[in-house]
Amino acid sequence: MDVPTYTPAEAPVPEGEIVVERGSTPQQLGPKFNRTAADVVRFLLQQGEMVTATQSLSDDMIELFALDVGAEVSLVDPGQEQEVELQRVLDIEDDEDVDTSDLPHRAPVITVMGHVDHGKTKLLDQIRNANVVAGEAGGITQHIGAYQVHLDGHDLTFIDTPGHEAFTAMRARGAESTDIVVLVVAADDGVMPQTIEAIQHAKAAEVPIVVAVNKIDRENADPNRVLQQLTEHDLVPEAWGGDTVVCEVSALENIGIDALLENLLVVAEVEDLRATADGRARGAVLEAHLDMGRGPVATVLVQRGTLRVGDPLVAGPAWGRIRALVNDRGEQVREAGPSTPVEVLGLSDVAQAGDSFVVAPDERKAKAVAETRERWHREASRARDASVMSHGARLEDIFAQIQAGEQATLNLIVKADVQGSLEAVIESLRKLERPEVRIGFVLRGVGGITESDIQLAATSSATIIGFNVRPGRQARELAELEDVEIRTYEVIYKLLEDIEAAMVGMLAPEFEEVVTGEAEVREVFRVPRIGSVAGCFVQSGTISRGSKVRFLRDGTIIWKGEISSLRRFKDDVKDVASGFECGVGLSDFQDLKQGDVIETFELREIPRV
Ligand code: GDP
DSSP states (O other): OOOOOOOOSSSSSSSSEEEEEOOOOOOHHHHHTOOOOOHHHHHHHTTTTOOOOOOOOOOOHHHHHHHHHTOOEEEEEEEHHHHHHHHHHHTTOTEEEOOTTTBBBOOOEEEEEESTTTSSHHHHHHHHHHHHHHHHHHHHHHHHEEEEETTTTTEEESSSSSSSSHHHHHHTOOOOOOOOEEEETTTTTTOHHHHHHHHHHHHHTTTEEEEEEEEETTTTTOHHHHHHHHHHOOOGGGTTSSBBBBOBBTTTTBBSHHHHHHHHHHHHHHHTTBBSSSSEEEEEEEEEEEEETEEEEEEEEEEEEEETTTTTETTTTEEEEEEEEEEETTTOOOOOOOOOOEEOOSSSSEEEEEEEEEEOOSSSHHHHHHHHHHHHHHHHHHHHHHHTTTTTTTGGGGHHHHHHOOOOOEEEEEEEEEEHHHHHHHHHTTTTOBTTTEEEEEEEEEEEEEEHHHHHHHTTTTTEEEESBOHHHHHHHHHHHOOOEEESSSHHHHHHHHHHHHHTOOOOOOEEEEEEEEEEEEEEEEETTEEEEEEEEEEEEEEEOEEEEEETTTTEEEEEEEEEEEEEETOOOSSSTTTEEEEEEEOOOOOOTTEEEEEEEEEEEEEOO
């Protein structure tokens, strides 16, 4: 083929940031830069990439082209460009260049990140508890996705989902919700892969990092080694002449937590965080789920303005007039100002973590915008899924497809317990995509794994991934019949490990949790001196004392542990078989309800051929 050499056209490229949708074609891309589709194709050909004018381009290709013509590019997800139009309907002014120096201060919003098991959860618990003890009446902080603590007349807001998955998922959706990252590093373990990832995420978001060297109570704690390691990642402690604030803490023994909080306040002061409490509220959705009693519930973080009961709200494709606001103490409130996390009731639909929300000028506009978004989402995902499903493969077949040199697509159906974890799982999975393997999300949803999920998996050659959710008995039976693989997980990195392994043909034998018995809760009683006992009916298999067990409500795991006591009438027994009633003693977990399912299981290795 005769390849003309690429010479930059004379027309100047537009000034400023050029917004480009991911996956744009040369035909769409060229004109944005005052170039033709042919210019783009020619340039890429020179780089060794053969594309046609109507083929989607990768992020790298788009950025390379922009660099070459000397333009500044901002990549957005499809649909976001149209968003600009909707923002106009909602009459939102762009406040990027507004002078904020006269506005009131607001509380810093803090996210805790770090390697697994380094103590993020413990630290968040300790901060929350310390505040309850020291705090005024109002009592226990609820799990609403974020909470506030008060110290020396100041507030600090903590995002209550530790880990960088949630943080990244939020950022990927354009929600810059965090002001300060607390990086937890265990003093006995030092800097680990997820520590480094967390540092990278915080740096990419240009968010200051405060290091909490945790577990200093441990005998083998070596805080100095941690500091040394952090230096290698450009975090130089203040004590060593750098500007990184480092606090030594023990989340377990409550050592150094106050000092950490004080330091966070100092960093917040330096950051000079301000926002107006006037005007229509705006912010980000932190977490959203469907509550059986209350309908769709979203925890939002107000970033500016004041959110009030009765306001017409739009959050992504959901909208509604706010019926009630509930704060992190579980109290109903009338309003919530900047940096306040609050639960919103009254939305039409389950919003997604990372969606931005805004109070609309009126209800009609709120509805119109939400419905337009909903339609776009539907169209976009239908188009993507259709193209994916027809080419995709199951987890066990993916390696063969890659080896065959085809563009392989791994078809997944992902179900999770709450919207936030679903987002996190999807975002993390997306990062595993490589040029030769793509992941097709045939379906993603919140809730237990159902028979219709199995049916869809069977017809679309998909593997089902459950995160903190399980299939019911009928779904499980159908899966066996249809030869659909269901993999369930409770930690993201295990899931990612498996998928990565499958991509290189090394999917490890799975320790399948084989269900050994299933019982339905018919009634819960309180027995003096024993505590609560669930009166159950064994529906299949056998329930045995000492077996591993999980409690399910609508297919979602609500508790895991062991059966400590098992009775038939007044007698302690070892096993109860299907068709009989029994009493299961509840020790740690008391919150069973009628209709919940008790599932016992054991681990068996499934060899792979
Ligand atoms: P995460 O995975 O980072 O959320 O870690 P967790 O908060 O779940 O903590 C992991 C384990 O470390 C748990 O067994 C905690 O009890 C323990 N742990 C957390 N903080 C400390 C600490 O300061 N000292 C000691 N000795 N153990 C801790």
